[in-house]
Amino acid sequence: MDREWNDSQPIYRQLRDRVVAMILDGVLKEGDPLPSVRNVAAEFRVNPLTVLKGYQQLVDDGLVESRRGLGMFINQGARNLLLQGERQKFLGEEWPRIHATIQRLGLTPEELLDGTAKRRSKPKVEE
Amino acid sequence: MDREWNDSQPIYRQLRDRVVAMILDGVLKEGDPLPSVRNVAAEFRVNPLTVLKGYQQLVDDGLVESRRGLGMFINQGARNLLLQGERQKFLGEEWPRIHATIQRLGLTPEELLDGTAKRRSKPKVEE
Amino acid sequence: MDREWNDSQPIYRQLRDRVVAMILDGVLKEGDPLPSVRNVAAEFRVNPLTVLKGYQQLVDDGLVESRRGLGMFINQGARNLLLQGERQKFLGEEWPRIHATIQRLGLTPEELLDGTAKRRSKPKVEE
Amino acid sequence: MDREWNDSQPIYRQLRDRVVAMILDGVLKEGDPLPSVRNVAAEFRVNPLTVLKGYQQLVDDGLVESRRGLGMFINQGARNLLLQGERQKFLGEEWPRIHATIQRLGLTPEELLDGTAKRRSKPKVEE
DNA sequence: GTGGTCTAGACCACA
DNA sequence: GTGGTCTAGACCACG
Numbered sequence: 001m002d003r004e005w006n007d008s009q010p011i012y013r014q015l016r017d018r019v020v021a022m023i024l025d026g027v028l029k030e031g032d033p034l035p036s037v038r039n040v041a042a043e044f045r046v047n048p049l050t051v052l053k054g055y056q057q058l059v060d061d062g063l064v065e066s067r068r069g070l071g072m073f074i075n076q077g078a079r080n081l082l083l084q085g086e087r088q089k090f091l092g093e094e095w096p097r098i099h100a101t102i103q104r105l106g107l108t109p110e111e112l113l114d115g116t117a118k119r120r121s122k123p124k125v126e127e
Numbered sequence: 128m129d130r131e132w133n134d135s136q137p138i139y140r141q142l143r144d145r146v147v148a149m150i151l152d153g154v155l156k157e158g159d160p161l162p163s164v165r166n167v168a169a170e171f172r173v174n175p176l177t178v179l180k181g182y183q184q185l186v187d188d189g190l191v192e193s194r195r196g197l198g199m200f201i202n203q204g205a206r207n208l209l210l211q212g213e214r215q216k217f218l219g220e221e222w223p224r225i226h227a228t229i230q231r232l233g234l235t236p237e238e239l240l241d242g243t244a245k246r247r248s249k250p251k252v253e254e
Numbered sequence: 255m256d257r258e259w260n261d262s263q264p265i266y267r268q269l270r271d272r273v274v275a276m277i278l279d280g281v282l283k284e285g286d287p288l289p290s291v292r293n294v295a296a297e298f299r300v301n302p303l304t305v306l307k308g309y310q311q312l313v314d315d316g317l318v319e320s321r322r323g324l325g326m327f328i329n330q331g332a333r334n335l336l337l338q339g340e341r342q343k344f345l346g347e348e349w350p351r352i353h354a355t356i357q358r359l360g361l362t363p364e365e366l367l368d369g370t371a372k373r374r375s376k377p378k379v380e381e
Numbered sequence: 382m383d384r385e386w387n388d389s390q391p392i393y394r395q396l397r398d399r400v401v402a403m404i405l406d407g408v409l410k411e412g413d414p415l416p417s418v419r420n421v422a423a424e425f426r427v428n429p430l431t432v433l434k435g436y437q438q439l440v441d442d443g444l445v446e447s448r449r450g451l452g453m454f455i456n457q458g459a460r461n462l463l464l465q466g467e468r469q470k471f472l473g474e475e476w477p478r479i480h481a482t483i484q485r486l487g488l489t490p491e492e493l494l495d496g497t498a499k500r501r502s503k504p505k506v507e508e
Numbered sequence: 509g510t511g512g513t514c515t516a517g518a519c520c521a522c523a
Numbered sequence: 524g525t526g527g528t529c530t531a532g533a534c535c536a537c538g
Contacts, residue, residue: 008136010537011322024231047538087232095239098225104151105214112222137513164526174515179526187314195392196523196525263389264528278485291511301530306511323510323537341486349493352479358405359468366476391522428523 011046015054023079030079034064034072138173142181150206161191161199265300269308277333288318288326392427396435404460411460415445415453
C-alpha cells in the first residue's frame with residue numbers, strides 16, 4: 001500500500017488520479033459511491049479539505065456527481081469519458097516529452113519492460 | 128526553438144533540464160562553459176536569479192563547476208554521471224507510473240510510436 | 255543573543271548553521287517544526303527569501319523535510335546524520351588548517367582555554 | 382603540493398595566507414624577496430592580477446615593501462608583527478567559534494590530535 | 509497560516 | 524566580463 005506523496009504534484013491532484021485509476025481499473029464502477037471524504041482523509045492522514053478538493057476536480061471533469069446528503073457518485077459513461085480524455089491528454093502532452101527522454105537516455109524496450117517486470121537495472125555507461 | 132514555459136514545473140527546473148538535455152545530446156561537452164547567466168536570462172527574458180537557481184542545481188548534482196569570475200563549466204564525467212543517475216531515476220520513479228497509465232489506457236505500441244512520428248497530421252479536438 | 259551577521263559568510267549560510275547548532279544542542283528535536291520562514295525573517299530583519307535559502311540547504315542535506323502548507327520539520331535521525339557529517343567535515347577539512355595555524359602561531363593549550371574561559375577580562379589593543 | 386583552492390575564500394586571500402605561513406615557518410625571512418608575481422601566477426595557473434592583489438594585502442598589513450623595479454621584499458620585524466597580529470585575531474575572532482564547534486560535536490583532544498597525526502576518524506554516533 | 513517561485517534592481521567580489 | 528548575495532514586494536498553491 002503506497003500512502004506516500006509525490007512532491008512534484010499537489011496531494012489533491014494525486015488523490016484525483018487515484019480515483020481515476022480505480023475507475024479505469026474497474027475497481028469503482030459507474031453508479032458506485034466514492035469512498036467518503038472523512039474515511040479517505042483518515043486513511044491517508046490528510047486534511048479532509050484536501051480530499052474534497054480532489055473530488056471536486058472529478059465533478060468538474062464530469063466524472064462524478066454530488067448528491068445532497070448522500071455523497072458523491074460515479075456518473076454513467078465516466079469510464080469512456082476518461083478513456084477518451086486521458087488518452088488524448090497523455091498522447092498529446094506527456095508522451096512526447098517522455099519519448100524524448102527515453103531516447104536521450106538510450107533506453108531500449110527491453111530495459112523498459114524489464115524494469116517494470118522484475119526490477120533489474122544495469123545501466124550501461126559509455127566509454 | 129521553444130522558449131515557452133511549461134506551467135507544471137518551475138522555470139529554473141526547466142532551465143536545468145534544458146542543460147541536461149544539451150549535455151546528453153552532446154551539444155555541450157565536458158569542459159565547455161555554460162552560457163552565461165546574464166545571456167540566458169536575456170535570451171529567455173527571465174530573471175538572472177532564476178537562471179542562477181537552475182545552474183546551482185547542476186552544481187549541486189556535481190555536473191557543473193563554478194569558477195570565480197570566469198563562469199560555469201561542465202565537469203569531467205558529467206555525461207556518464209547523468210546517464211547513470213537519470214536512467215536510474217527514470218526507471219525507478221517515473222517509468223512505473225507511466226507504464227501503469229499506458230496499460231490503464233490500453234495504449235498500443237503502434238499508437239505510441241504513431242504519435243511521435245507523424246504528429247500533427249491528424250489534429251484532434253481540443254478539450 | 256547575537257543577531258549580528260558575520261561578514262565573511264553569507265547570511266543564509268549563517269542561518270543554516272544556526273539551526274544546525276540548535277539541533278546539535280538539542281534545542282530543536284527530531285520531529286519539531288522549524289521556526290517559520292516569515293517569523294525568522296521578521297525576527298532577524300532579513301528577507302524571507304534569504305531565510306528560505308538557508309532552510310533549503312537543510313532540506314538538501316536531508317536534515318529537514320518540508321510538508322506542503324504545514325512548514326518544515328526536522329527529520330528522524332537528523333542529529334546523528336549531523337554528528338557524523340559535520341565531524342567528518344570538520345576533522346577532514348577545517349581542523350588540519352586550524353591545527354597548522356595554531357602551531358605556526360605557537361599557541362599553547364593554556365592560551366586557547368584561557369581565552370574561552372575568561373574572555374574579555376583582559377582586553378587588548380585593537381588594530 | 383596543494384594547488385587547490387578553497388571555495389569559501391577568495392584566491393587572493395589564500396595567496397596572502399600562503400605567504401604569511403611561509404614567513405611564520407621561516408621559509409621566507411626578513412629582507413627576502415617575495416616570489417615574483419608572474420612566477421606564482423604561472424605556477425598556480427592564476428591571473429597575475431589576483432596574485433598582485435594578494436601581495437597588496439601584505440603591503441597594507443605592513444609586512445612587505447615594494448621597491449620600484451626590484452620587486453617586493455619582506456620587512457624587518459614582519460615575523461613579530463605577524464605573531465602578534467595573527468595571534469590576536471585568531472584568539473579573538475576565530476577560536477571562539479571553533480571552540481564552540483568542537484564542543485558541540487563532542488570532539489575529544491584525542492580525536493583532534495589523532496586526526497592530524499594519522500588520520501583515523503571513527504566518529505561515535507549516539508543511540 | 510505555510511513554503512515556493514519569480515521579478516526588478518542593486519551591490520559585491522573576482523578575474 | 525563572470526557568478527553570488529540580498530532586498531522589497533508580488534503572487535501562487537497548499538492545508
